[in-house]
Amino acid sequence: MLLPEFYCRNSDWLNKFLIVFLVIRISFYTFAVTMDIERIKELVYRLPSLSTTLGMEFLSTDEPDTCMARMKVDERCRQPFGFLSGGASLALAENLAGVGSMGLCPDKIAVGVNVTGSHVKAVLEGDTVTAVARLRHQGKTLHQWQVDITNEQGELISTVQVTNYVV
DSSP: OOHHHHHHHHHHHHHHHHHHEEEEEEHHHHHHTTOOOOHHHHHHHHHHHHHHTEEEEEEOOOTTTEEEEEEEEEETBTTTTTTBBBHHHHHHHHHHHHHHHHHSTTTTOOEEEEEEEEESSBBBTOOEEEEEEEEEEEEEEEEEEEEEEEEOOOOEEEEEEEEEEEE
């Protein structure tokens, strides 16, 4: 498409417009990927919930598309045999991904619509697990997260994929 003669004669105006447009677009993008986990933590810890019942601790990270959580393996999240319950691992992953989605979209809520996981190693009571959630896709209403859960030695315990619906 050819630009009208007006734009060609006034290319300085067009250049200024494009620069302003790009600055606004880059500023919006930077804002859109910055997480405010501290504000979300206040919402999570305000009332009793699964996160508080299981003792989940949510942590900010330096990466804008990543968040972390820790959970002590104790009587709240273990099987009768003394191992971390697989359900507690999935709950940790889903709650962490929800915190991440709400950090990316501060005025919205996120609900898990699909959680799929594989448990590859057992964790004994007394250990602490760390979950790291990485954003894989951010659409307007769907977020896809990859959550890896490790033990205190850094060994992979579970890998979980979470899809959140953002409303």
